[in-house]
Amino acid sequence: MSIQWRPLAPTVFLVSRDGGRPLLYAPLQGLVMETNAAYAERFAAALGGDEGAARSIGVEPELLVRLAEVPDAVSRRLDPEWPDAFAPAAVTLFLTHKCTLRCAYCYCDGGAGRDIEWPVLVSAVRFALGNAARAGRDLKVAFHGGDVGAVWPLFERAVGFITEESAAAGVRPVLSIGTNGVYTPRQAAFIARHVRNATVSIDGVAEVHDRYRTRPDGGASLDDVLRTLRVFEDGGLAYSVRMTVTAESLPRLAESVAFICENTAARSIRAEPLYTRGRATASDLQAPEPEAFVPAFREARAVAAAHGRRLTYSGARLSGGSTAFCSYPSPTFGVTPDGDLTCCYEILHPEDPLAGAFFYGRIASDGAIEVDAERVSAIRAGARERRLGCAHCFCVFACAGDCAAKAIDSGRPAGGATTRCEITRALVYDMLLAALEGARSDGERVLVRKAEP
Ligand code: SF4
């Protein structure tokens, strides 16, 4: 599954697999062409200004200029002019470090820790709501954890508060949740009534899911999750599924995806290789090797497609021109149980070695919000450096340096590669091939041409 690539210009790449015919790929123009070595060399020369080479392959100079430029709209996305004021209309509330499960690989030590103080929550919601009202936008509130099931009365109170305050401000609240799905039917019905969309973690068949996603007493959780999903479906709540894949569970990935397709209504299933932080390190769990993950993912992707579902991996994207892998440089307005402001969904503890890289302020017990402008600038500068370091890679405009938490944690220097890069490149290459074959990826615009040899 070896992927080779060569940049012909900052915006044009030659990409091949296992020494096969190269694809000419211009991510920002949405162009992918199948070529051969001779055509590719002449194209490279033409891009370098060789008019004879351009004529010999019938490529118009205007096309070359267009391929080599970064459109203004993309430039603005890559290097946005950040507003002076911090005024997010969305907030992510981490109500608690606690959890109703004790997953073997938990990145945030779910189960141990504190709950958010009410004045801190009130301040965060009112701040985002005020911004939403001034901007004429919906108020977006996401709940992550820990899990809200561990602090259910606090969650109900928070939802009630958000609903009432939003109504008074004439703003529509849009709630989402990332959850383990372990609820009583009454709790699940409450979520279905108030939340717009959910991401539910399921690892697959019972032998896999219940091996990793256990209750505090070591008991199984899958049956409870599936019961919750029935309630979500009855209540009309749209949800997707997120799977964590270990080296041990990988051989059952296709079977597990089939199970999820047959037992849930999720249209979209995300399979992510385990990243060993938190309890995963103590549990001695292993991440799958890229050479094993990629073929297993392909097999499982075909299973999902046969059921009319979509299996995705976070790094495999074609869309062009992102500042960063996720929205963390905005910075995401995440409020931890301790009142710290975090821009990463996985860095929640002040004791976390990565807290210094993702925390950028705090909400004091009296509700005062303090944003450290220097930290925000440093976070944005780090994201830019990470993306620019990847300029040599054909995935740079969509992957943009990958998940910053994983990149920083692994000690990868800007531009360096990790095993995730191998997976990303192999699966992006698959997407290019699929585009060439006319199978349009959801939401991706890919112009497909075959070059004359
Ligand atoms: S991974 Fe999520 S559901 Fe599992 S213990 Fe940690 S916080 Fe809880």
Ligand code: SF4
């Ligand atoms: S930096 Fe990584 S872990 Fe953190 S929010 Fe972004 S994608 Fe998620």
Ligand code: SF4
């Ligand atoms: S993180 Fe890896 S796959 Fe992503 S753009 Fe950088 S080098 Fe490419």
